[in-house]
Amino acid sequence: MNSNRIMWAVALALAPGFAVLSWFYGWGYLRNLAIALPLAYAFDFACLRLRGQPLPGFRQRPTSRGDRHRDRGGKAFIVGRGRGADPESFRTGGGPESVITPGGPGSVHVTRPPASFDGSVFLGTLILALALPPGMPWHVLLLATFGMVVLARQLYGGLGHNIFNPAMVGYALALICFPVALATWPPLVDGHTGATALTAFRYREGLTAMETFAADPAFGQLGGYGWEWANVAFAFGGLVAAGFGLIAWRVVLGFLIVLGLFALVFHDGGSSRSAGSPLFHYLSAGTMLAAFFVVTDPVTHPGHPAGQWLFGALAAGITFAIRAWGGYPDGIAFGVLIANAATPFLDALGRGRVSAR
DSSP: OOHHHHHHHHHHHTHHHHHHHHHHHTTHHHHHHHHHHHHHHHHHHHHHHHTTOOOTTOOOOOOOTTSTTOOBTTBOEEESSOOOSSHHHHHHTOSOOEEEEEOSTTOEEEOSOOGGGTTHHHHHHHHHHHHSOTTOOHHHHHHHHHIIIIITTGGGTSTTTOSSOHHHHHHHHHHHHOHHHHHOBOOOSTTOOBOOHHHHHHTOTTOOHHHHHHHOTTBOSSSBTTHHHHHHHHHHHHHHHHHTTOSOHHHHHHHHHHHHHHHHHTOGGGOTTOOOOHHHHHTSTTHHHHHHHTTTOTTTSOSSHHHHHHHHHHHHHHHHHHHHHSSSSOOHHHHHHHHHHTHHHHHHHHTTOOOOO
16 A cells, blocks of 8 residues: 555544534534634645645656656656555655556656645644644644644655654644634533643542532543543544554553543542552553553654554653643643654664663
8 A cells, every 4th residue: 555545544544533523513614623723734735835745746857768757668667765655655755656657658757646636734734623622723733833834744854754744843832822722622511621631630639530520510420521432433533544554553552551540640549649450541542542642653763663662652651641630631742742753762772772872
């Protein structure tokens, strides 16, 4: 399966979670996507233009037979840094960049559109739209989309060259600049508007876990109201994607196991000092969205299997630390971005190439 199909297949695996969230929150997430998607493509096209890259729908000029892209016996061939569609190729430079076919005697043409139409922009925007609260103001979506496409993707040279997860860069930028907007959620129960389950649990003023669940409509049976079912749906879609080999399952397990272990250690039997049970952390906020669709971004996690376990574990440890003791109610974005920065070291560590000197 090539990179184009992988992107769209992963986006399709997000559909169950998107549907569940839309059931609970109405049109808010669809509105996020409807506003952010045109902005994302506009930013991407503008950056491609500024960098002198071909825009979708345009062909490059023919190359002569003397160029290195000359016709090779009348067969199509690939140019650029592409090395296939496997996750390792994404991490080190992305899939095939251009497909060349014969275009007459001694000339060839680019027939594959550039990265904007390979599904990567759509997939990143979809994840960003789901990570943000539903019904975000347009200016927050504008800033988040700018951070995702321009700062995290195009400034590094486009798809396959970025070192940080673009959707998480956009989310973190919006969170830092507009913390109140990202802390405000639409009503779910009896007109209740405000804190998520993680926020309500964090600032519960000495109540036990059971008392907190009973007193605040932000909670469902085991996790956040609405989000506990969305997490189940995201896990279902993620398992299907993993079954088809579309995501790195070691990263997923490393993230979930370590997050669960930290929660188990600091659960404290549900007392007033409890940091939450493993099920609470699994079924609150976007845990399963992150585990299956964010930390598994093949461009920004290690390619070596051992490095993937370490990457998932590091992201989970930072996520839990911020949830339990940090200044933000959720730490997924920061956990992922810090783990992204550590990817070269984790990859080398997994390969046994780290020197003590």
